[in-house]
Amino acid sequence: MTQLDQQVHSIGPEVTGSRIFKFIAFLYGIAAYLVFFVTILYAIGFVMGVMVPKTIDTGSDSSTVEALIVNLLLMSLFALQHSVMARKQFKAWWTQFVPKPVERSTYVLFASLSLLLLFWQWRPLPSVIWSVENPDVAVTLVTLSFAGWVLVFTSTFMINHFELFGLHQVTDHLAGKEAAPPRFKTPLLYKFVRHPIYLGFIIAFWAAPTMTAGHLLFAAVTTLYIFVGIALEENDLVDLFGEEYRQYRQRVSMLIPWRRSV
Ligand SMILES: C[S@@+](CC[C@H](N)C(=O)[O-])C[C@H]1O[C@@H](n2cnc3c(N)ncnc32)[C@H](O)[C@@H]1O
DSSP states (O other): OOHHHHHHHHSSHHHHTSHHHHHHHHHHHHHHHHHHHHHHHHHHHHHHTOSSSSOTTOSOOOOHHHHHHHHHHHHHHHHHHHHHTTSHHHHHHHTTTSOGGGHHHHHHHHHHHHHHHHHHHOOOOOOEEEEOOOHHHHHHHHHHHHHHHHHHHHHHHHHOHHHHTTHHHHHHHHTTOOOOOOOOOOOGGGGTBSOHHHHHHHHHHHOOSEEEHHHHHHHHHHHHHHHHHHHHHHHHHHHHHTHHHHHHHHHSBSSSTTOTTO
16 A cells, blocks of 8 residues: 555544544634635725725736746636636545535635635736727616626525535535535526526626726637537536436527527
8 A cells, every 4th residue: 555545544534524524624614714715805806996906907017928928828827727727526535535515615615725826916008999988878887797706706605606616515514414416506686598607707807997908818718618628527517417418408598698699
């Protein structure tokens, strides 16, 4: 037996089933959730350019090339972390080291930390691509962007907010309940589009009265990543729910209600 095998063996039910582990896991889940919550609130201010010390359009001066390289690296790091750690094969591998009840919380924590790094290190690209002069149109765009964030937040509650962010798993474990298998759901908005959370992000990122080059880069790359993320997520969902998800995909559009192809 290698040293690694011995370590893997040490995180068994005799450890995860103990009362002290359950309690520490619960505290860890709450801490990860709080970090996520602060991160998503900061993200709103960062993208909308309000109420936070550093926004998408502020930060240290740098050359265009440096800004492009740093920003693309930061977004790639988030995309890699987010996609790789969400895959079935990765989860099967790393739950040998990370106990299952805190797997989702750890994923949420890593995703939040990579986003916080992005906010911190983001380089502004201040050239203005468009600027809406009409105050009514400008207010409409700000309202639309905010509505995008509301769509993200409310949609998470439609499929299960607390499970998505790991709290459900640690509370069930604390209560000694077995983790329930994932369930396919199509409540409310999920009857009109398959990905309301991602639709909310796209709206929130693009609806800007003033669009700088930096903001445009962020919106364009994240939108591209959302399409890649959707393809990966839907592969997993077909694996998980089979024919039920295939039929859902035929019946319901991806992002734009009543437009089957997108
Ligand atoms: C960040 S959420 C995004 C959900 C969806 N793509 C959206 O944009 O609203 C990703 C998680 O939701 C799960 N998921 C996506 N659609 C689902 C559905 N209809 N029912 C249950 N879980 C779903 C995926 O398996 C994944 O774990």
